[in-house]
Amino acid sequence: xxxxxxxxxxxxxxxxxxxxxxxxTIPTDPQLPIPVGLLAxxxxxxxxxxxxxxxxxxxxxxxxxPPRARDYHHKLHDLQISTPTAxxxxxxxxxxxxxxxxxxxxxxxxxxDITQVKRHGGHxxxxxRVQNSDSDAQYFSQGAKVTVALGNDGVxxxxxxxSMHTSQHLLSAILETRLNLPTLSWSLTTYPAxxxxxxxxxxxxxxxxxxxxxxNRLVFEGRKVHVEVEELNREQESDVPKHESGRAxxxxxxxxxxxxxxxxxxxxxVDRNPCCGTHLPSLHNLQLFLIPQTEALSRSSTTSxxxxxxxxxxxxxxxxxxxxxxxxxxxxxxxGAPLVPDRVxxxxxERKKAEKRVExxxxxxxxxxxxxxxxxxxxxxxxxxxxxxxxRTDDAANALGFLSSVSFSFSNTVTEKLPYLLVMxxxxxxxxxxxxxxxxxxxxxxxxVKTAGERxxxxxxxxxxGRGPRWSGKFIGVWxxxxxxxxxxxxxxxxxxx
Numbered sequence: 001x002x003x004x005x006x007x008x009x010x011x012x013x014x015x016x017x018x019x020x021x022x023x024x025t026i027p028t029d030p031q032l033p034i035p036v037g038l039l040a041x042x043x044x045x046x047x048x049x050x051x052x053x054x055x056x057x058x059x060x061x062x063x064x065x066p067p068r069a070r071d072y073h074h075k076l077h078d079l080q081i082s083t084p085t086a087x088x089x090x091x092x093x094x095x096x097x098x099x100x101x102x103x104x105x106x107x108x109x110x111x112x113d114i115t116q117v118k119r120h121g122g123h124x125x126x127x128x129r130v131q132n133s134d135s136d137a138q139y140f141s142q143g144a145k146v147t148v149a150l151g152n153d154g155v156x157x158x159x160x161x162x163s164m165h166t167s168q169h170l171l172s173a174i175l176e177t178r179l180n181l182p183t184l185s186w187s188l189t190t191y192p193a194x195x196x197x198x199x200x201x202x203x204x205x206x207x208x209x210x211x212x213x214x215x216n217r218l219v220f221e222g223r224k225v226h227v228e229v230e231e232l233n234r235e236q237e238s239d240v241p242k243h244e245s246g247r248a249x250x251x252x253x254x255x256x257x258x259x260x261x262x263x264x265x266x267x268x269x270v271d272r273n274p275c276c277g278t279h280l281p282s283l284h285n286l287q288l289f290l291i292p293q294t295e296a297l298s299r300s301s302t303t304s305x306x307x308x309x310x311x312x313x314x315x316x317x318x319x320x321x322x323x324x325x326x327x328x329x330x331x332x333x334x335x336g337a338p339l340v341p342d343r344v345x346x347x348x349x350e351r352k353k354a355e356k357r358v359e360x361x362x363x364x365x366x367x368x369x370x371x372x373x374x375x376x377x378x379x380x381x382x383x384x385x386x387x388x389x390x391x392r393t394d395d396a397a398n399a400l401g402f403l404s405s406v407s408f409s410f411s412n413t414v415t416e417k418l419p420y421l422l423v424m425x426x427x428x429x430x431x432x433x434x435x436x437x438x439x440x441x442x443x444x445x446x447x448x449v450k451t452a453g454e455r456x457x458x459x460x461x462x463x464x465x466g467r468g469p470r471w472s473g474k475f476i477g478v479w480x481x482x483x484x485x486x487x488x489x490x491x492x493x494x495x496x497x498x
Contacts, residue, residue: 016281017043021230024261033123036276037229037261041091041100045162045278090126090148092119097161097188097277102154104128105147106139114148156313157191158278163312164188164195166225166267166279167215167288171309172197173271174214179207184304192317194291194308202294202305215288222284224268232262286311289318366405373406374413377420385448386420387492391427391485399426400472403440407470411442419444421452421495423488427479437479439464441471448495455491460484 019025026038034040093099099117104126116127126148130136140146150158165188172183175197184198203211265275267283280286291308310318326337333343369390377386394402403424414420421443428435439462443449446468453471456462464473475484 012044012046013281016045016226018226018228019230020228024229024231035260036119037263039092041278042227042263042276045158046281090114090117090124090150090154091158091161091278092117092124096186097165100150100154100158103149103151105149107145108139110139112136114154160191160313161188162278162280163286164314165275165277166283167286167309167311168195168197169265169271169273169275169279170215170218170267170283170286171211171288171290171307173267173273174211174218175199175307178211178214179203192314192321194310194314194318196295196306196308198297199294199305199307201303202296203307205292208290208292208294208307212288212290218267218270219283219286219288222282223270225279225281225283226266226268227279228264228266230262232260287315289315362402363405366402367409369406370409370413373410373422377414377418384419385445385496386418387496388420388422389485389488389492390422390424391479391481392425393429394426395428400438400440402426403438407440407442411469414444416444421445421448421492423452423456423492425475425479425484425488431478433477435476435478437475437477437484439473439475441466442469444469452491452495455494456488459491460487 026043027034036042090102091097091100093116100114101116102114103111104114105111112128112130114126115129118125118127128140168183168186168188172186175181175183181199181201181203184200186197187195189195262274263276264272265277265279266272289310291310294305294307297304297306326340329344330337330340333340333347335343373388373390376388380386390406392399392403396402403426406424407422410420410422422441424440424442425437427437431437439456441449441452441456443452449466449469449471453462453464453466453473456473457464460475461477462473462475464471466472479485
């Protein structure tokens with residue numbers, strides 16, 4: 001008989017959200033605003049994409065809704081609609097955590113993507129991506145009924161945010177307990193980039209390893225996470241402690257918090273921290289990986305450091321990406337993955353040796369070219385200005401460097417009695433309208449060099465400048481022998497006759 005299994009949908013444990021005050025209740029009137037700390041998304045944070053979405057009623061906001069600042073730059077076609085927070089299961093932006101995204105469906109069955117949700121007074125403001133704001137606005141008139149759901153992308157985004165936010169609480173608690181390192185700030189970055197906590201100082205590799213081991217020990221134990229809410233009594237709240245730099249740290253509510261409800265996230269036996277974000281109900285499967293280095297930050301009077309970390313979906317994405325990069329690199333180098341570091345080191349050493357050989361050969365070639373020019377210069381009278389235009393085709397990354405080597409070799413061997421003016425140019429073998437050709441002017445008379453450079457600007461369109469006996473510039477476009485080369489020859493002839 002074949003075995004069968006039932007995949008249960010994720011649900012929020014009944015013990016996750018705990019109202020510890022006997023006088024605090026959740027408002028039952030759907031038209032009344034819900035205070036922060038009792039929002040639906042904070043009580044039921046594990047909605048399934050297949051769960052039945054609540055029906056919301058479009059209502060006017062009592063205050064004007066400010067537009068998003070980036071709308072002015074990107075000209076997003078967004079429609080802003082307002083609903084009461086009582087049934088809104090979307091996490092609204094705030095407290096350092098980005099908002100949820102989702103799908104909104106009208107009574108006519110039309111769907112739109114929700115790109116952002118913000119709390120504005122007692123209303124949840126949904127930013128909806130639309131094609132035509134004028135025609136689509138008719139579906140969201142006052143009193144219209146809509147359903148809002150996270151959808152698959154929204155569920156994945158919320159799970160990612162919960163994973164990183166809970167991991168940050170765990171990491172910050174261990175850092176403060178074990179190393180007396182308070183968290184100055186943290187950033188929930190865009191997926192799949194690592195998040196970071198900002199600390200008063202850098203950490204050694206040994207400290208990072210010890211903190212990671214301690215965190216994962218608690219993860220393997222599967223410590224439970226729950227939320228406790230009660231009325232906020234400002235008189236009983238202690239002042240926010242401050243670091244010696246003046247920045248607020250610690251686990252008390254910020255001075256500008258006006259939610260009316262105190263919400264504390266508890267990791268059993270590890271941490272109690274006021275927070276309004278969404279969290280997982282357990283540390284199970286929340287393995288934490290710390291990037292084994294810190295990034296130092298220097299400000300005007302203080303120095304801090306960022307410690308980057310990964311967990312949950314981001315850790316899986318990081319491992320997948322790292323494995324793919326390692327496997328591809330091993331295939332390119334025709335070796336096994338464990339041999340990649342040695343083989344890369346070997347390739348780097350060989351490249352350095354090859355570059356050194358190229359530099360030596362270019363220097364030898366530059367001396368040879370300079371000797372040819374010098375031979376040509378010696379065939380004429382020393383009293384007359386010697387002018388020469390040399391054009392090369394060179395696909396090297398530093399074509400100007402080779403021209404400079406020729407110039408230095410020539411200037412080191414030419415006699416002081418011989419006045420000269422050299423214009424050397426170099427273009428790539430395959431040219432387009434955006435190709436770059438380099439120009440170098442050198443000479444014994446600084447005024448002649450400057451005059452040549454100015455005429456190259458006006459007559460050919462070269463952009464550049466210089467000082468003393470050298471002038472260099474760039475020409476954008478296709479370099480043609482019958483046009484640019486001829487123009488340079490005309491400039492040199494004019495300078496000889498001046």
